[in-house]
Amino acid sequence: MKSKTLTSAVRVPLLLLLVSATGALAQDRRQVHLSGLINDYSPLSSIAGSPWEMHGQWSMDLHPEWGTADFAADMTMSGFGRTPAPANAVDPTQPLVNPHTHHIKLTNVRITWDMTGCPTYLPPATTTGFQLNGTVSLLTGNGNVAPFETDPPSSTLQVCVTGATETQFSIANSNITLVFGGPAAAKHFGPQAIHGVVRIAPTEPSRNREDHR
Numbered sequence: 001m002k003s004k005t006l007t008s009a010v011r012v013p014l015l016l017l018l019v020s021a022t023g024a025l026a027q028d029r030r031q032v033h034l035s036g037l038i039n040d041y042s043p044l045s046s047i048a049g050s051p052w053e054m055h056g057q058w059s060m061d062l063h064p065e066w067g068t069a070d071f072a073a074d075m076t077m078s079g080f081g082r083t084p085a086p087a088n089a090v091d092p093t094q095p096l097v098n099p100h101t102h103h104i105k106l107t108n109v110r111i112t113w114d115m116t117g118c119p120t121y122l123p124p125a126t127t128t129g130f131q132l133n134g135t136v137s138l139l140t141g142n143g144n145v146a147p148f149e150t151d152p153p154s155s156t157l158q159v160c161v162t163g164a165t166e167t168q169f170s171i172a173n174s175n176i177t178l179v180f181g182g183p184a185a186a187k188h189f190g191p192q193a194i195h196g197v198v199r200i201a202p203t204e205p206s207r208n209r210e211d212h213r
Contacts, residue, residue: 030064031061031062031063031064032061032062032064032169033059033060033061033062034059034060034062034161034169034198035057035058035059035060035198035199036057036058036174036176036196036197036198036199037055037056037057037058037196037197037199038054038055038056038057038058038073038075038176038178038194038195038196039054039055039195039196039197040054040194040195040196041053041054042054042189042190042192043190043192044090047187047188047189047190048187049079049097049098050079050190051079051080051090052077052078052079052190053077053078053079053080054075054076054077054189054194055075055076056073056074056075056076056102056196057073057074058071058072058073058074058176058196059071059072059073060072060159060161062111064111064166067110067111068108068109068110068111069106069109069111069132070105070106070107070108070109071104071105071106071109071132071157071159072103072104072105072106073102073103073104073105073178074101074102074103074104075101075102075103075104076099076100076101076102077099077100077101077102078095078096078097078098078099078100079097079098080092080094080095080097081093081094081095081097082094100141100142101140101141101142101143102139102140102141102146103138103139103140103143104136104138104139104140104157104178105136105137105138105139106132106134106136106137106157106159107137107138109132109133109134110132110133110134111130111131111132112130112131112132112133113130113165113166114129114130114131115127115128115129115130115131115160115162116131117131117158118131118158118160118177119160119177119179119193121162121175125162126162126163126170126174126175127162128162128163128164128165128170129160129161129162129163129164130160130161130164130166131158131159131160131161132157132158132159133156133157133158133159134156134157135153135154135155135156135157136153136155136156136157136185137153138153139153139155139185146188148184148185148187148188149184149185150184154182155180155181155182155184155185156180156181156182156185157178157179157180157181157185158177158178158179158181159176159177159178160176160177160179161174161175161176161198162174162175162176163175163198174197174198175195175196175197175198176195176196176197176198177193177194177195177196178193178194178196179191179192179193179194
Protein backbone atom coordinates (compact mmCIF):
# COMPACT_ATOMS: atom_id res chain seq x y z
CA MET A 1 0.00 0.00 0.00
CA LYS A 2 2.84 2.39 0.89
CA SER A 3 4.57 1.50 -2.38
CA LYS A 4 1.49 2.52 -4.43
CA THR A 5 1.15 5.78 -2.50
CA LEU A 6 4.83 6.57 -3.02
CA THR A 7 4.57 5.81 -6.76
CA SER A 8 1.57 8.11 -7.10
CA ALA A 9 3.36 10.85 -5.17
CA VAL A 10 6.28 10.65 -7.62
CA ARG A 11 4.11 10.52 -10.75
CA VAL A 12 2.15 13.70 -9.99
CA PRO A 13 5.19 16.08 -9.84
CA LEU A 14 6.66 14.45 -12.96
CA LEU A 15 3.37 14.94 -14.83
CA LEU A 16 3.17 18.58 -13.73
CA LEU A 17 6.77 19.13 -14.83
CA LEU A 18 6.05 17.59 -18.25
CA VAL A 19 2.95 19.74 -18.75
CA SER A 20 4.86 22.84 -17.68
CA ALA A 21 7.75 22.11 -20.07
CA THR A 22 5.36 21.43 -22.94
CA GLY A 23 3.56 24.71 -22.31
CA ALA A 24 6.83 26.65 -22.20
CA LEU A 25 7.97 25.08 -25.47
CA ALA A 26 4.68 25.93 -27.16
CA GLN A 27 4.97 29.50 -25.88
CA ASP A 28 8.50 29.84 -27.26
CA ARG A 29 7.38 28.56 -30.67
CA ARG A 30 4.21 30.64 -31.02
CA GLN A 31 2.90 31.86 -34.36
CA VAL A 32 4.68 34.85 -35.91
CA HIS A 33 2.88 37.34 -38.15
CA LEU A 34 4.66 39.50 -40.73
CA SER A 35 3.32 41.94 -43.31
CA GLY A 36 4.63 44.58 -45.68
CA LEU A 37 4.54 46.24 -49.09
CA ILE A 38 5.48 45.34 -52.68
CA ASN A 39 6.86 48.08 -54.98
CA ASP A 40 8.73 47.29 -58.19
CA TYR A 41 8.84 47.46 -61.99
CA SER A 42 9.35 44.71 -64.51
CA PRO A 43 12.41 45.28 -66.73
CA LEU A 44 11.81 46.85 -70.13
CA SER A 45 11.06 44.29 -72.87
CA SER A 46 11.21 41.37 -70.42
CA ILE A 47 7.51 40.56 -70.87
CA ALA A 48 4.73 41.71 -73.19
CA GLY A 49 3.62 45.28 -72.47
CA SER A 50 6.59 45.99 -70.19
CA PRO A 51 7.59 47.85 -68.22
CA TRP A 52 4.86 47.05 -65.71
CA GLU A 53 4.47 48.94 -62.45
CA MET A 54 3.69 46.60 -59.53
CA HIS A 55 2.41 47.68 -56.12
CA GLY A 56 0.68 45.80 -53.34
CA GLN A 57 0.65 44.48 -49.81
CA TRP A 58 1.41 41.07 -48.37
CA SER A 59 1.07 39.13 -45.13
CA MET A 60 2.60 35.95 -43.75
CA ASP A 61 1.83 33.69 -40.80
CA LEU A 62 4.64 31.42 -39.62
CA HIS A 63 3.81 28.31 -37.60
CA PRO A 64 7.14 27.26 -36.00
CA GLU A 65 5.62 24.26 -34.23
CA TRP A 66 4.79 22.77 -37.64
CA GLY A 67 7.65 24.31 -39.63
CA THR A 68 5.18 25.78 -42.13
CA ALA A 69 3.83 29.16 -43.21
CA ASP A 70 0.95 30.77 -45.10
CA PHE A 71 1.55 33.70 -47.48
CA ALA A 72 -0.90 36.06 -49.20
CA ALA A 73 -0.39 39.09 -51.45
CA ASP A 74 -2.75 41.59 -53.11
CA MET A 75 -1.07 43.36 -56.01
CA THR A 76 -1.94 45.82 -58.78
CA MET A 77 -0.17 45.99 -62.14
CA SER A 78 -0.29 48.80 -64.67
CA GLY A 79 1.59 49.43 -67.91
CA PHE A 80 2.54 52.64 -69.71
CA GLY A 81 1.84 53.97 -73.17
CA ARG A 82 4.68 54.03 -75.70
CA THR A 83 5.91 56.69 -78.08
CA PRO A 84 5.73 55.89 -81.83
CA ALA A 85 8.44 53.82 -83.50
CA PRO A 86 11.34 53.90 -83.90
CA ALA A 87 11.81 55.44 -80.42
CA ASN A 88 9.18 53.16 -78.84
CA ALA A 89 9.97 54.65 -75.42
CA VAL A 90 7.73 54.82 -72.35
CA ASP A 91 5.40 57.80 -72.68
CA PRO A 92 4.85 59.44 -69.26
CA THR A 93 1.78 61.24 -70.62
CA GLN A 94 -0.01 57.88 -71.05
CA PRO A 95 0.07 56.12 -67.67
CA LEU A 96 -2.30 53.41 -66.42
CA VAL A 97 -2.46 51.20 -69.49
CA ASN A 98 -4.32 47.95 -68.85
CA PRO A 99 -4.45 48.22 -65.01
CA HIS A 100 -5.45 44.97 -63.29
CA THR A 101 -5.23 43.15 -59.96
CA HIS A 102 -3.86 39.86 -58.63
CA HIS A 103 -4.48 37.90 -55.44
CA ILE A 104 -1.76 35.36 -54.65
CA LYS A 105 -1.56 32.70 -51.94
CA LEU A 106 0.76 29.98 -50.69
CA THR A 107 -0.83 27.69 -48.10
CA ASN A 108 0.85 25.39 -45.58
CA VAL A 109 4.28 25.64 -47.23
CA ARG A 110 7.45 24.36 -45.54
CA ILE A 111 9.83 27.02 -44.14
CA THR A 112 13.45 26.71 -45.29
CA TRP A 113 15.80 28.54 -42.92
CA ASP A 114 18.46 29.62 -45.41
CA MET A 115 18.80 31.90 -48.45
CA THR A 116 20.11 29.31 -50.91
CA GLY A 117 18.85 30.18 -54.38
CA CYS A 118 17.29 33.48 -53.29
CA PRO A 119 17.84 36.71 -55.30
CA THR A 120 20.77 38.78 -54.04
CA TYR A 121 20.97 42.45 -53.09
CA LEU A 122 23.79 44.89 -53.68
CA PRO A 123 26.05 45.18 -50.59
CA PRO A 124 25.75 46.01 -47.82
CA ALA A 125 22.90 43.55 -47.44
CA THR A 126 21.62 41.15 -44.81
CA THR A 127 22.43 37.54 -45.66
CA THR A 128 20.31 35.73 -43.05
CA GLY A 129 16.70 34.85 -43.69
CA PHE A 130 14.29 32.15 -44.78
CA GLN A 131 12.25 31.18 -47.81
CA LEU A 132 9.03 29.52 -48.92
CA ASN A 133 8.78 27.47 -52.11
CA GLY A 134 5.65 25.84 -53.43
CA THR A 135 2.75 25.70 -55.86
CA VAL A 136 0.37 28.61 -55.36
CA SER A 137 -3.01 27.76 -53.86
CA LEU A 138 -4.57 30.88 -55.43
CA LEU A 139 -3.64 33.16 -58.34
CA THR A 140 -6.34 35.50 -59.62
CA GLY A 141 -6.66 38.17 -62.27
CA ASN A 142 -9.26 40.89 -61.61
CA GLY A 143 -11.03 38.65 -59.10
CA ASN A 144 -11.23 35.47 -61.21
CA VAL A 145 -8.76 32.68 -61.93
CA ALA A 146 -5.95 34.41 -63.84
CA PRO A 147 -6.40 33.81 -67.59
CA PHE A 148 -2.88 32.38 -67.82
CA GLU A 149 -3.35 30.06 -64.82
CA THR A 150 -4.71 26.51 -64.66
CA ASP A 151 -7.54 25.45 -62.36
CA PRO A 152 -6.37 24.21 -59.89
CA PRO A 153 -3.23 26.40 -60.01
CA SER A 154 0.08 24.98 -61.23
CA SER A 155 2.37 28.05 -61.07
CA THR A 156 5.09 28.06 -58.43
CA LEU A 157 6.30 30.88 -56.18
CA GLN A 158 9.50 31.46 -54.20
CA VAL A 159 9.21 33.97 -51.35
CA CYS A 160 12.45 35.04 -49.63
CA VAL A 161 12.56 37.16 -46.46
CA THR A 162 15.89 38.61 -45.31
CA GLY A 163 16.90 39.67 -41.80
CA ALA A 164 15.66 36.69 -39.80
CA THR A 165 16.80 33.49 -38.13
CA GLU A 166 14.80 30.73 -36.45
CA THR A 167 15.06 32.58 -33.13
CA GLN A 168 15.17 36.26 -34.06
CA PHE A 169 13.72 38.75 -36.55
CA SER A 170 15.40 42.05 -37.48
CA ILE A 171 12.96 44.63 -38.83
CA ALA A 172 15.81 47.05 -39.64
CA ASN A 173 17.15 44.91 -42.50
CA SER A 174 14.12 42.94 -43.62
CA ASN A 175 13.18 42.77 -47.30
CA ILE A 176 11.13 40.36 -49.38
CA THR A 177 11.35 39.01 -52.93
CA LEU A 178 8.83 37.09 -55.02
CA VAL A 179 9.90 34.97 -57.99
CA PHE A 180 7.25 33.16 -60.04
CA GLY A 181 7.91 29.86 -61.78
CA GLY A 182 6.07 28.03 -64.53
CA PRO A 183 5.92 29.23 -68.14
CA ALA A 184 2.61 31.11 -67.85
CA ALA A 185 3.27 32.97 -64.56
CA ALA A 186 6.86 33.83 -65.50
CA LYS A 187 5.65 35.17 -68.85
CA HIS A 188 3.10 37.42 -67.12
CA PHE A 189 5.08 38.65 -64.09
CA GLY A 190 8.54 38.20 -65.57
CA PRO A 191 11.32 35.83 -64.47
CA GLN A 192 12.97 38.52 -62.32
CA ALA A 193 12.56 39.04 -58.58
CA ILE A 194 9.73 41.34 -57.47
CA HIS A 195 10.91 43.38 -54.49
CA GLY A 196 9.18 44.53 -51.33
CA VAL A 197 9.75 45.40 -47.70
CA VAL A 198 8.72 44.07 -44.27
CA ARG A 199 6.55 46.75 -42.67
CA ILE A 200 5.50 45.30 -39.31
CA ALA A 201 7.82 43.58 -36.84
CA PRO A 202 6.62 40.49 -34.97
CA THR A 203 4.90 41.23 -31.67
CA GLU A 204 7.22 40.71 -28.72
CA PRO A 205 5.92 37.93 -26.43
CA SER A 206 4.08 39.30 -23.39
CA ARG A 207 6.32 37.37 -21.00
CA ASN A 208 9.34 39.28 -22.38
CA ARG A 209 7.61 42.61 -21.86
CA GLU A 210 6.87 41.65 -18.27
CA ASP A 211 10.53 40.75 -17.71
CA HIS A 212 11.55 44.25 -18.79
CA ARG A 213 9.29 46.06 -16.33
